[in-house]
Amino acid sequence: MAAAQQDIAHQLQLAAAGDQVAWNDLVDRFSPLLWSICRHFGLSSADAADAFQLTWLRLLENLDTIQDPARLPGWLGTTCRRECLGLLRPTKRVRPTDDDRLLDRLRGPSSSADQPVLIADRNARLWREFDRLDARCQRILRLLLIEPDGDRVSYELVASALDMPVGSLGPIRGRCLTRLRRLLDAEGISDALRDS
Structure with a gap:
């Protein structure tokens, strides 16, 4: 289990036991x-605060039933969306219409409101793992990702900047990417990258 998942699992366990700090x-x-x-x-503002608090209440009620800590962000997101929809339903009026254009305007919010936050979290975790690579790998990968004037940096330019033979750059890059992949796999980040 990845460190972040273990941390969430541990916090859930402590919170279920009544630990206020973990909660x-x-x-x-x-x-x-x-x-x-x-x-x-x-x-x-009042309804948003209610939905927020109700989501935490639902987690509190279900602390013992969370089986997979890695899915806690998704569970919280789904629960929060349901609470928001529940608060919206009583206030909406139903107005029959045969105008399809109005129906398009009245569609509910998409389920991807949490996407930017999840992407930011995933990217932060990715860069933490990148920082665990040795300095040489970090330099090589960073230089190969720079794209001046919309063109990819040439291996000749990177090899010259790093004072190394052009022929060794590709194999070293491959080994660095393999190391990074292993780190990402160990932390469960690879799946999140493939899904986005």
Whole structure:
């Protein structure tokens, strides 16, 4: 199990046992995700606060039932969306119409409100693993990703900048990418990168 997943699992376990610090850590960690979902639904401040609090209440009620800590962000996101929709339903009026253009305008919010937060979290985790590579790999990978004037940097230019033979750059790059892939696999980040 990846370190981040173990950390979430440990916090869930402690929170279920009544540890207030662990509970506060979970709230601090996932509150930005929930607030972004509430904002996406366009709720009033009071309704957004209610949806936010109800989501945490649902987690509190279900702390013992969370089987896969890695899925906690998704569970919280889904629960928050349901709470937001539940608050919206009673206030919406039904107006029959045969104008399809109006139906397109009245479609509910998409389920991707949390996408920017999840992508930012995934990217932060990716760069943490990148920083674990040795300095040589980091330099090679960074230089090969620079794209001046929209063109890819040539191997000749990178090899010259690193004072190494052009022929060795490709194999070393491959080994560096393999190391990075292993680090990402160990932390469970590779799947998130493939899904995005």
